[in-house]
Amino acid sequence: xxxxxxxxxRKKFPLDVFNPFCPLCREPMVVAYPPRTRTMALERExxxxxxxxxxxxxxxxxxxxLGEGNTPLVPLYRVMKNHNLPLVLAKNETMNPTHSxxxxxxxxxxxxxxxxxxxxxxxxxxxxxxxxxxxxxARAELKTIIFFKKGSSLEKILSTGIHGAALFxxxxxxxxxxxxxxxxxxxxxxxxxxxxxxxxxxxYKVTAxxxxxxxxxxxxxxxxxxxxxxxxxxxxxxxFQDLKDEGFIHQxxxxxxxxxxxxxxxxRAFSEGRNRFRRVFKTQTIAHAISNPDPPAGNLxxxxxxxxxxxxxxxxxxxxxxxxxxLAELEGILADPASATTLAxxxxxxxxxxxxxxxxVLVVTGSGLKAMEALKKHNIYPKLLKL
Amino acid sequence: xxxxxxxxxRKKFPLDVFNPFCPLCREPMVVAYPPRTRTMALERExxxxxxxxxxxxxxxxxxxxLGEGNTPLVPLYRVMKNHNLPLVLAKNETMNPTHSxxxxxxxxxxxxxxxxxxxxxxxxxxxxxxxxxxxxxARAELKTIIFFKKGSSLEKILSTGIHGAALFxxxxxxxxxxxxxxxxxxxxxxxxxxxxxxxxxxxYKVTAxxxxxxxxxxxxxxxxxxxxxxxxxxxxxxxFQDLKDEGFIHQxxxxxxxxxxxxxxxxRAFSEGRNRFRRVFKTQTIAHAISNPDPPAGNLxxxxxxxxxxxxxxxxxxxxxxxxxxLAELEGILADPASATTLAxxxxxxxxxxxxxxxxVLVVTGSGLKAMEALKKHNIYPKLLKL
Numbered sequence: 001x002x003x004x005x006x007x008x009x010r011k012k013f014p015l016d017v018f019n020p021f022c023p024l025c026r027e028p029m030v031v032a033y034p035p036r037t038r039t040m041a042l043e044r045e046x047x048x049x050x051x052x053x054x055x056x057x058x059x060x061x062x063x064x065x066l067g068e069g070n071t072p073l074v075p076l077y078r079v080m081k082n083h084n085l086p087l088v089l090a091k092n093e094t095m096n097p098t099h100s101x102x103x104x105x106x107x108x109x110x111x112x113x114x115x116x117x118x119x120x121x122x123x124x125x126x127x128x129x130x131x132x133x134x135x136x137x138a139r140a141e142l143k144t145i146i147f148f149k150k151g152s153s154l155e156k157i158l159s160t161g162i163h164g165a166a167l168f169x170x171x172x173x174x175x176x177x178x179x180x181x182x183x184x185x186x187x188x189x190x191x192x193x194x195x196x197x198x199x200x201x202x203x204y205k206v207t208a209x210x211x212x213x214x215x216x217x218x219x220x221x222x223x224x225x226x227x228x229x230x231x232x233x234x235x236x237x238x239x240f241q242d243l244k245d246e247g248f249i250h251q252x253x254x255x256x257x258x259x260x261x262x263x264x265x266x267x268r269a270f271s272e273g274r275n276r277f278r279r280v281f282k283t284q285t286i287a288h289a290i291s292n293p294d295p296p297a298g299n300l301x302x303x304x305x306x307x308x309x310x311x312x313x314x315x316x317x318x319x320x321x322x323x324x325x326x327l328a329e330l331e332g333i334l335a336d337p338a339s340a341t342t343l344a345x346x347x348x349x350x351x352x353x354x355x356x357x358x359x360x361v362l363v364v365t366g367s368g369l370k371a372m373e374a375l376k377k378h379n380i381y382p383k384l385l386k387l
Numbered sequence: 388x389x390x391x392x393x394x395x396x397r398k399k400f401p402l403d404v405f406n407p408f409c410p411l412c413r414e415p416m417v418v419a420y421p422p423r424t425r426t427m428a429l430e431r432e433x434x435x436x437x438x439x440x441x442x443x444x445x446x447x448x449x450x451x452x453l454g455e456g457n458t459p460l461v462p463l464y465r466v467m468k469n470h471n472l473p474l475v476l477a478k479n480e481t482m483n484p485t486h487s488x489x490x491x492x493x494x495x496x497x498x499x500x501x502x503x504x505x506x507x508x509x510x511x512x513x514x515x516x517x518x519x520x521x522x523x524x525a526r527a528e529l530k531t532i533i534f535f536k537k538g539s540s541l542e543k544i545l546s547t548g549i550h551g552a553a554l555f556x557x558x559x560x561x562x563x564x565x566x567x568x569x570x571x572x573x574x575x576x577x578x579x580x581x582x583x584x585x586x587x588x589x590x591y592k593v594t595a596x597x598x599x600x601x602x603x604x605x606x607x608x609x610x611x612x613x614x615x616x617x618x619x620x621x622x623x624x625x626x627f628q629d630l631k632d633e634g635f636i637h638q639x640x641x642x643x644x645x646x647x648x649x650x651x652x653x654x655r656a657f658s659e660g661r662n663r664f665r666r667v668f669k670t671q672t673i674a675h676a677i678s679n680p681d682p683p684a685g686n687l688x689x690x691x692x693x694x695x696x697x698x699x700x701x702x703x704x705x706x707x708x709x710x711x712x713x714l715a716e717l718e719g720i721l722a723d724p725a726s727a728t729t730l731a732x733x734x735x736x737x738x739x740x741x742x743x744x745x746x747x748v749l750v751v752t753g754s755g756l757k758a759m760e761a762l763k764k765h766n767i768y769p770k771l772l773k774l
Contacts, residue, residue, distance in 0.1 A: 063464050066719055067479060072454025078528065092454060095482050098721065099756065135719035141465065148769060159756055161767030164716035168772040180774050329551035332453055332522030334485065369486065369546055369756050380548030382535060385555040387567050 002056050004198050005032035007300060017118060018186040020198050028196040028231075028297045030238065031056045038246055042213065048107060051209050054242050055202050057111050064114060064140040066097035068107045069206055073214035073361070078330035079343065083350050087359040089220070090333060091211055094367040098135050100128035101232060101365040104207060105200030109193040110136040119143060120190040124181045126174075127156045127289055128366050133193060134163035145190055147181060149174050155372065175279070175294040195229030196297040204235025205242060211361055212243055219249040221358025224342040226365055227257040227266055227312065228290035230301035236363070237304045253361075255310030256349070257301065258341040260285035262317065266298050270312035275302055286317045286374050289338035289366055315344040321377055323347065324368065334368035389443050391585055392419035394687060404505060405573040407585050415583040415618075415684045417625065418443045425633055429600065435494060438596050441629050442589050444498050451501060451527040453484035455494045456593055460601035460748070465717035466730065470737050474746040476607070477720060478598055481754040485522050487515035488619060488752040491594060492587030496580040497523040506530060507577040511568045513561075514543045514676055515753050520580060521550035532577055534568060536561050542759065562666070562681040582616030583684040591622025592629060598748055599630055606636040608745025611729040613752055614644040614653055614699065615677035617688035623750070624691045640748075642697030643736070644688065645728040647672035647707065653685050657699035662689055673704045673761050676725035676753055702731040708764055710734065711755065721755035 002015040006022035006029045013023065022029050038053040047069025048060045072095065076088045093101035106129070113121050122145035123133040130146045137144030144165040148157065152169070161167050170177050178194060185192040193200060212219055219240060227233050233255065243249045259267045262285030269277035280293040295301070305312060315323075317337075324340035327333045335343075342362035350356050368375060389402040393409035393416045400410065409416050425440040434456025435447045459482065463475045480488035493516070500508050509532035510520040517533045524531030531552040535544060539556070548554050557564050565581060572579040580587060599606055606627060614620050620642065630636045646654045649672030656664035666681040682688070692699060702710075704724075711727035714720045722730075729749035737743050755762060 063462070065461075067459025067461050067482065070457065070459075072457075072484075074452075074454050075450070077450050078526070092484070094486075095454065095484060097479070097482060097719070099481075099486065099754070131721075135715075135721065137719075138716050139465070139719035147772070155756075155759055155762075157769055158759065158762040158765070158767050159721060161769070162712065162715040162721060162755065162762060162765055163719060167767070167769035169769040170772045170774060172774050177774060325549065328522075328549040329525050332484070332524075332526035332550060334518075334522065334546060334549060367486070367756075368549065369542075369754075372542055372545065375542075375545040375549060378545070378549055380545050380554070382544055382548070382554035382556040385534070385557045387557055387559050387564060 003032045004029035007303065017116065017191040019182055020196060027300055029198055031198050031202055040209070047206050047210070048111070051206050054205060054209065055108060056199065057108065058115070061111055061114060064110055064136065065107060066103065066135065066139060068096050068103040069210065071095045071210070073211060076331050079326065082330060083347055085350055085356060088346065089359065089361050091207060091361055091363045092333065093363060093365050094335070098132045099367040099370065100132060101204070101207065102129045102132035105197070105203035106132040106136045106193065108203035109197055109199035110140050112199045113142060113191050114140050118191045120145065120188065122146065122181065122185065122190045122192045124178050124192065124194050126152050127370060129195065130156060130160040134160045134165035137165060138163040147177055149177065155370065178296065196231040201231050201235040201238065204232050205239030207363065208236050208239025208243065212248065215359065217248070219243065219251060219253050220361040221253060222256060222356070222360040223253045223363065224256045224258065224345055224360065225363040226290045226338045226341045227259050227301065228292040228295060230266065230295045230297035232365065233257045233301050234297050234304060237308045241308065252308050255305055255308060256345055257305060257310065257312045258345040259312065259314045260287040260290055260317065260320065260341060261314045263291045263293060264314040265293065266295060266301060267312040267314040269302055275299065277302065286377065287320055287337040287341060288371065289336055290341070313345055315341050315348060319344040319348065321374065324374065325378060333364060335364045336366040336368050336371040337374045339364040339366055390419045391416035394690065404503065404578040406569055407583060414687055416585055418585050418589055427596070434593050434597070435498070438593050441592060441596065442495060443586065444495065445502070448498055448501060451497055451523065452494060453490065453522065453526060455483050455490040456597065458482045460598060463718050466713065469717060470734055472737055472743060475733065476746065476748050478594060478748055478750045479720065480750060480752050481722070485519045486754040486757065487519060488594070489516045489519035492584070492590035493519040493523045493580065495590035496584055496586035497527050499586045500529060500578050501527050505578045507532065507575065509533065509568065509572060509577045509579045511565050511579065511581050513539050514757060516582065517543060517547040521547045521552035524552060525550040534564055536564065542757065565683065583618040588618050588622040588625065591619050592626030594750065595623050595626025595630065599635065602746065604635065606630065606638060606640050607748040608640060609643060609743070609747040610640045610750065611643045611645065611732055611747065612750040613677045613725045613728045614646050614688065615679040615682060617653065617682045617684035619752065620644045620688050621684050621691060624695045628695065639695050642692055642695060643732055644692060644697065644699045645732040646699065646701045647674040647677055647728060648701045648703045650678045650680060651701040652680065653682060653688060654699040654701040656689055662686065664689065673764065674707055674724040674728060675758065676723055677728070700732055702728050702735060706731040706735065708761065711761065712765060720751060722751045723753040723755050723758040724761045726751040726753055
């Protein structure tokens with residue numbers, strides 16, 4: 001019987017797909033593992049099969065995989081040279097089936113949904129998670145319900161709707177919408193696999209295992225990752241913690257979670273030494289994918305990043321756009337602004353030379369193709385030529 | 388010394404990166420191999436390293452790879468059920484670094500450019516090839532020149548320009564532009580790695596090897612691929628031919644090359660039993676990525692598909708959009724209209740039950756995200772919801 005655990009009160013509760021939050025502290029829970037030795041099956045093809053022993057899945061249903069994961073870890077030689085840095089690598093999550101890291105989480109959550117016999121799934125999203133959930137829902141023959149915030153871009157609506165999901169544009173506060181979705185879910189039997197769903201977080205752990213294998217069984221010294229709901233960061237920390245628990249690594253990486261200055265509740269709480277963040281009421285950033293004023297796993301991330309070792313910081317839109325341009329111009333990687341925060345933060349921290357010894361992994365979470373608005377900021381105009 | 392071969396007059400010439408056409412017959416040439424035994428190195432990570440022995444590369448420069456290839460071969464269970472078909476699989480080329488199959492060709496051509504000391508590369512493209520060439524050019528620190536046809540969409544221009552390429556919008560006929568580019572290239576020292584570049588075609592061979600490995604060392608019975616310049620089809624045929632030459636397989640797959648009815652010079656020539664196609668003067672199709680009125684490897688494809696076994700056919704825009712919708716709704720794969728032609732053709736052919744025994748591989752060449760215009764045709768509207 002799968003149980004969830006609240007890392008704040010250390011209480012455990014049976015899995016309830018309609019509510020991922022602790023009934024006592026209201027913080028998001030994570031999967032509780034019974035102590036056992038876990039091994040990797042690297043000869044397998046699917047990423048979920050390779051690391052199934054580390055996941056809350058009794059078996060992997062290959063029929064509902066889209067071949068997620070197994071993304072390349074690309075050394076950024078020109079970036080290294082440009083900033084005189086040691087080994088910097090990009091974990092390119094845009095090479096997932098729907099072009100973002102969300103597929104890793106969706107893949108695990110949909111496996112769980114199908115194994116539990118759930119027939120309806122949903123999510124609340126402004127972008128990547130919507131497309132990912134709709135795609136996996138389609139493949140698994142599940143009825144899929146997507147709640148968009150009013151004002152979501154046409155390209156995001158179309159690339160989600162094409163998968164046959166029921167789309168709703170919802171008026172009102174996004175945080176409110178997130179909470180309401182669980183009420184609706186319980187009433188209507190819809191498993192809302194939102195950003196901090198415990199199964200999603202399990203899926204993000206796989207990225208940590210792949211980084212470890214890609215570095216020839218060593219952990220990197222640093223992991224840089226954009227932070228929105230903070231579910232991704234929590235998953236990465238837990239993934240490396242698994243590796244430590246099993247004796248694969250002896251030291252955890254130092255985690256750098258990055259927010260946009262225009263929406264930075266967690267980096268503010270971190271720099272002010274607080275354990276709990278304060279929600280933001282006005283957001284203003286080009287990095288829409290991480291513009292979350294009230295991150296549901298925010299307090300959990302603050303707790304874990306202090307325990308594991310790391311920091312939360314923010315970067316400006318100007319720094320983000322410069323980093324986006326640099327990744328594209330020097331390395332041929334088209335990251336969205338949210339992902340570009342990782343390079344922006346690295347450049348910022350690299351001015352303090354002592355901080356950066358050892359390998360740095362930047363997790364590139366989403367494709368610049370899905371953020372046309374930011375591309376328009378780069379003043380790109382073709383010349384006219386008459387032959 | 389690398390030589391190119393014209394498969395029409397069987398003459399061989401030394402490699403000239405400024406002219407991939409036979410000086411005698413004007414048809415595109417392919418790489419000529421000295422007879423030797425070639426082996427696979429499947430324990431390697433990069434696709435080019437795994438199959439280097441089959442490629443015209445003395446070594447693989449890992450610094451300029453973006454982790455292309457190694458794409459999943461995804462069984463389409465719901466499509467199979469829907470049309471009562473045997474095993475159908477999608478080779479999902481949208482999971483390449485710039486989200487299209489072009490990266491495989493660009494990767495090999497840029498390896499060659501760098502090893503030859505070429506400093507400037509270019510291409511003539513309306514979309515996927517432009518972004519791919521610009522990305523790899525950036526990574527390899529090459530000056531990259533892109534010729535767009537006038538009227539190319541903003542999203543394509545931006546996602547190419549972000550890589551720092553010099554962009555030119557050119558007035559005039561696209562076929563003319565293609566030919567002119569080689570003149571300009573020779574004069575200015577720019578290696579124009581256009582659609583039928585022999586190194587590109589070598590890169591596409593790797594897809595054939597991966598399909599063979601993915602099917603546990605068997606060839607599929609059928610390979611369906613969209614046809615534009617015909618370079619991709621030529622590469623796939625040559626890849627399977629390599630496998631046959633080396634004794635890995637005993638029978639070639641049956642190749643189905645698909646065009647859009649609104650631009651189908653090759654399928655017309657094929658159905659009329661002609662060896663040479665006639666260029667088209669008016670094109671009208673939603674599948675922009677394969678709207679090529681004068682495919683430079685057209686005659687070569689007609690020749691090879693007759694020799695290897697296969698057919699060329701076309702499908703209507705209506706059939707294309709239905710197939711695009713089906714792939715998205717049943718399988719969670721967002722293909723562009725060009726790629727959706729493969730399923731449209733399969734559905735069409737599957738009415739003749741005898742034709743389709745054995746595994747079918749559909750090569751999904753590009754992402755639906757890069758063809759917003761087509762997504763707008765699907766009448767997707769979210770409902771409004773007030774909480």
